[in-house]
Amino acid sequence: MRDDNQLHAAVVELVALENAEIKYATVQNWYPGDQHGNGGIFNFVTKRGLCAGAHSKISWTQVETGSAITWKYPSVILKGDYSVGEFYSVALTNNYQQADTGTKMTHLGKHTRSTIISKGISAGHGQNSYRGLVKVGAKASDSRNHSQCDSLLLGDTCGAHTLPYIEVSHPMAQVEHEATTTKISDDQLFYCQQRGIDTEAAVAMLVSGFCKEVFHKLPMEFAVEAQALMEISLEGAIG
Amino acid sequence: MLSIRNLGVRIDNKLILQGINLEVAAGEVHAIMGPNGSGKSTLAQTLAGHPDYQVSQGQVLYQGQDLLSLNVEQRAAAGIFLAFQYPVEIPGVSNIQFLKSALNCQRKQRGEPELDALDFITDVKQKMRQMQIDEALLYRGTNEGFSGGEKKSNEILQLLVLQPQLAILDETDSGLDIDALKRVAAGVNAFRSPERALILVTHYQRLLQYLVPDRVHVLQNGRIIRSGGAELALELEQQGYTTDTPSEDAPTQKREVPDDNG
Numbered sequence: 001m002r003d004d005n006q007l008h009a010a011v012v013e014l015v016a017l018e019n020a021e022i023k024y025a026t027v028q029n030w031y032p033g034d035q036h037g038n039g040g041i042f043n044f045v046t047k048r049g050l051c052a053g054a055h056s057k058i059s060w061t062q063v064e065t066g067s068a069i070t071w072k073y074p075s076v077i078l079k080g081d082y083s084v085g086e087f088y089s090v091a092l093t094n095n096y097q098q099a100d101t102g103t104k105m106t107h108l109g110k111h112t113r114s115t116i117i118s119k120g121i122s123a124g125h126g127q128n129s130y131r132g133l134v135k136v137g138a139k140a141s142d143s144r145n146h147s148q149c150d151s152l153l154l155g156d157t158c159g160a161h162t163l164p165y166i167e168v169s170h171p172m173a174q175v176e177h178e179a180t181t182t183k184i185s186d187d188q189l190f191y192c193q194q195r196g197i198d199t200e201a202a203v204a205m206l207v208s209g210f211c212k213e214v215f216h217k218l219p220m221e222f223a224v225e226a227q228a229l230m231e232i233s234l235e236g237a238i239g
Numbered sequence: 240m241l242s243i244r245n246l247g248v249r250i251d252n253k254l255i256l257q258g259i260n261l262e263v264a265a266g267e268v269h270a271i272m273g274p275n276g277s278g279k280s281t282l283a284q285t286l287a288g289h290p291d292y293q294v295s296q297g298q299v300l301y302q303g304q305d306l307l308s309l310n311v312e313q314r315a316a317a318g319i320f321l322a323f324q325y326p327v328e329i330p331g332v333s334n335i336q337f338l339k340s341a342l343n344c345q346r347k348q349r350g351e352p353e354l355d356a357l358d359f360i361t362d363v364k365q366k367m368r369q370m371q372i373d374e375a376l377l378y379r380g381t382n383e384g385f386s387g388g389e390k391k392s393n394e395i396l397q398l399l400v401l402q403p404q405l406a407i408l409d410e411t412d413s414g415l416d417i418d419a420l421k422r423v424a425a426g427v428n429a430f431r432s433p434e435r436a437l438i439l440v441t442h443y444q445r446l447l448q449y450l451v452p453d454r455v456h457v458l459q460n461g462r463i464i465r466s467g468g469a470e471l472a473l474e475l476e477q478q479g480y481t482t483d484t485p486s487e488d489a490p491t492q493k494r495e496v497p498d499d500n501g
Contacts, residue, residue, distance in 0.1 A: 186290075191327035194287050195337070195397065196315035196345035205340055209331025209380065 003039045005068060011046045018053030018080065023061070025218055027226050029233070030066035037096025037125070040068025047074035051083035054109070059086040061217045063226040064099055065233040073131065075104035078112035078140075085114040088217045090226070092207075092233050093126025093158070102132035102163075107140040107173070116147040119211050121230075122158035123237035129161040136173040143170065149179040152210050154203070154237050182210075204231040240265045240436045241286075241306075241405060246297035248278075248285050254295065255281040257461040263405070266433040270447055270472060271440045273458035274480045279440045280324060282458070283409040286438075287321040288314050301405070315341075316348035318404030322394040322411045329381035334393065337381040338363060338400055345401065366399045370426045387414040395426040406430065407438045412446035424449030444476035 008030060014022050024047075033040025043066070049058040060074035076085030087103035105114035120128035130149045151160030162179045184206050192202035208215070208227055215223045241263040248256040255278045263269050271279050285292045286299065288311040299306040306314065329337060343353045367374055372392050382390050391411055398406055408427065412420055427450055431437065439450060447455075447469065455471040456463045459480060465471065 185327075187327045188329060190289055190311065191323065191329070192341075193311035194315055194321050194323075195341035195401065196312050196348065197341055198312045198344065201340065201344055205332055205337075206329065209329060212331040 005033075005040060005042055007042045007044065008067070009044050009046075012048075012074075014049035014058055016049070016051050016053065016056035016058050016080075016083070019055050020053065021057040021059075022049065023059045024049075024074075025061040025222055027063045027218075027222055027229065028066050028070075029229050031068075032066050032095065032097050032233075033068040035095045035124075037068070040097070041066065043067035043070040043072065045070075045072045047072065049074070049076045049085070051076060051078050051080050051085060051109075051112075053083070054080040055082045056080050057084040057086075059084075059088070059217070060103065061086075061088040061214065062090070062101075063214070063218070063222075063229070064089070064091040064101060065229045067099075068097060070097075070099040070101055072101045073103055075106070076114065077106045077108065078114065078143075079108045080112075081109040082111045083109055084112070086217075087114075087116045087118070087132075088214045089118045090121070090211045090214045090230075091119070091128055092121040092123070092230060093128050094123040094233055094237055096125050098127045098129075100129040100131055102130045104133040105135070105145060107134075107136040107143040107145070110139070110141045110143070112140055112143045114145045116145070116149075117213055118147075118149045119214055120149070120151045120160050121154065121207055121210065121234075122151070122160050123154040123234060125157050127159045127161070129163060131163045131165075133165040133167070134175055134177075135166075136168040136170050136175065138169040140170050141172050143172075144174045145176065147175075147177045149177075150210070151179075151181045152207065153181065153183045154207075154234075200235070203237065204234060207234060240302060241438075242298075242300040244298045244300075246282075246285070246299060247295040248281055249293045249295050250281065250291055255292075255461055256285070258297070259458075259461075259463060261456065261463065263436045263438065265404075265436055266431075267454065268431070268437045268439065268450065268452045270452040270455045271438060271458055272442065272455060272472065272475060272480070275442075277458045277480075278461045279458050280409055281461075283321055283407045283438070283440050286314075286407055287311065287319060312344070313348065315403075316345045320398055320401060320403035320406045322391075322398060322406065322408040324409040324411075324413065326382045326385075326390040326394055328383045328385075330383050332381050333378050334381050335360070335363065335377040338397060341397070342401060363396075363400055366396055369429065370396055370399070371422055372396055388416065388419040391415055391423060392419065392426075395423050395430075398430055399426060402430075404434065405436050405438070407440065409440045410442065411439075412441055412443060420446065421449060444472045447472045 030041035091099040243261040246259040457465040
C-alpha cells in the first residue's frame with residue numbers, strides 16, 4: 001500500500017527589507033520508504049530568499065532525515081549592501097534514501113557576507129550530495145563567503161558527494177571552501193563502549209557531536225526534536 | 240576479584256600473550272612492568288574486551304563470573320575501567336555530556352535510576368577541583384585538542400566519577416611532567432579502597448613512588464617471568480628488565496611509543 005511514491009512540492013519565498021532579519025528553520029521527517037527503498041516521499045522543494053535592503057539578513061537552517069529523495073536548495077540573493085545570508089544544514093540518509101541539497105548564495109550588493117555549513121551523514125545505502133553555488137557579481141565589492149561541507153560515512157555501502165560551484169566576478173571578493181569526509185573510527189567506538197556506552201548510543205552521540213554546529217542554530221525545542229529524530233533514523237545503522 | 244588463568248592472546252594471528260596467570264584480590268594494587276612489546280598493553284586491552292585481541296586459550300574470572308563472555312559495555316557496567324594510554328578524541332561531544340552519558344548508560348545496565356543532573360554536576364566539579372583540572376575542560380569536546388597531560392588527567396577524572404571496581408591504568412604516567420604525575424597519583428590514591436583493585440601498567444618505577452603496589456610483575460615475551468613486592472620495581476629500575484635473559488633483549492615489536500607531548 002505504501003509502495004508508491006508521493007510528491008511533496010512546496011515553495012517558500014522570503015524577502016528581507018532594510019535591517020530586517022529572517023530565520024527559517026525546517027525539520028523534515030517525511031516517510032523515507034522501507035529498508036529496500038520501496039515507497040517514500042519525493043521531496044522536491046523550492047526555497048529562496050531575497051535580502052532586498054541594506055543590512056538585511058536571511059538564515060536558513062534545515063534538518064533533513066526523511067523522504068526517499070530530497071532535492072532542496074534554499075538560496076539567498078544578497079542584493080542589499082552589507083546584507084548577510086546563512087545556510088546551516090544536516091542531512092541524514094539511511095537505507096536507500098537520497099538527499100541532494102545545498103544552497104545558492106548570490107552576492108550582488110557591496111560588503112555582502114554568506115556562511116554555509118553543511119553536514120551530511122550517510123548510512124546503509126544512503127547517498128548524500130552537497131550541491132551549491134556561490135556567485136559574486138561584478139559590483140559586489142568586498143564580499144565574503146565561507147563554506148564548510150563535512151560528510152560522515154557510516155558503513156561501506158553509502159556515499160557522500162560534494163559539488164561546490166564558485167563563480168567570482170569581483171577581484172576583491174574573498175571566498176573559502178572547506179570539505180571533509182570522516183567516519184566513526186573503531187577507536188572512538190571502543191572508547192565509548194569501555195565507558196559503558198553501547199554501540200547504538202555511542203553512534204548517536206558521535207553523530208550528534210558531528211552535527212553540533214548546526215543544531216546550535218536551531219531553536220531549543222527544535223534541537224531536542226532533531227536529535228531524537230536522528231537517533232530514530234540511525235537505528236540499526238551500525239552493529 | 241580477578242583471576243587470570245593461563246591466558247593466551249593473539250592479534251592478527253600473532254601470539255602476544257602466552258599463558259598469563261594472575262590473581263588480584265580486592266584492595267590490592269598490582270603493577271605490570273616490562274619492556275616495549277612485552278604484551279602489557281595487550282593484557283590491558285584484552286581485559287577491557289577490545290575486539291582486535293583474540294583469546295586463544297585460558298580463562299578470566301571477574302567477581303566469580305566469566306569475564307570473557309561479556310561484551311565491552313557489560314564489562315564497563317560490571318565495574319571494569321581502562322585508563323587509555325592514548326585517550327581518544329570525541330569531537331563535538333562535550334566532556335560533561337560524555338561523562339554523563341557514560342555514567343547513566345552504566346547505571347541503566349545495572350538497573351539503577353539516572354543520576355539527578357544537579358547532584359551529578361556538583362560531584363564532577365568537586366572531583367575536578369580535587370584533580371586541579373580547569374572547569375573549562377568540561378565544556379570542550381572530549382579530549383579534543385587536550386594536551387597530553389590534560390588527556391591523562393581527564394582519564395583519572397572519569398575514573399573518579401564512574402567509580403569502577405577494577406581499574407586498569409595503561410601507561411597513565413607516560414608523557415606527564417612531575418607535577419601532573421603527582422596530581423594523577425593523588426587522584427588514583429583517592430580511588431583506592433578495600434573493595435577496589437588496581438592494575439598499573441607501566442614502564443617506569445617513578446609512578447610507583449606515589450602509588451605503592453602490593454605486587455609487581457615483570458612481563459616479557461608474553462609471559463610473567465618474575466613477581467615480587469614493591470622492592471622489585473626498584474631493582475628493575477637499577478638493573479633493567481633483561482639481566483636474566485640478555486639474549487631476548489631485542490624488542491620484537493614496538494606498539495608502545497612513549498608519549499612526549501605532556
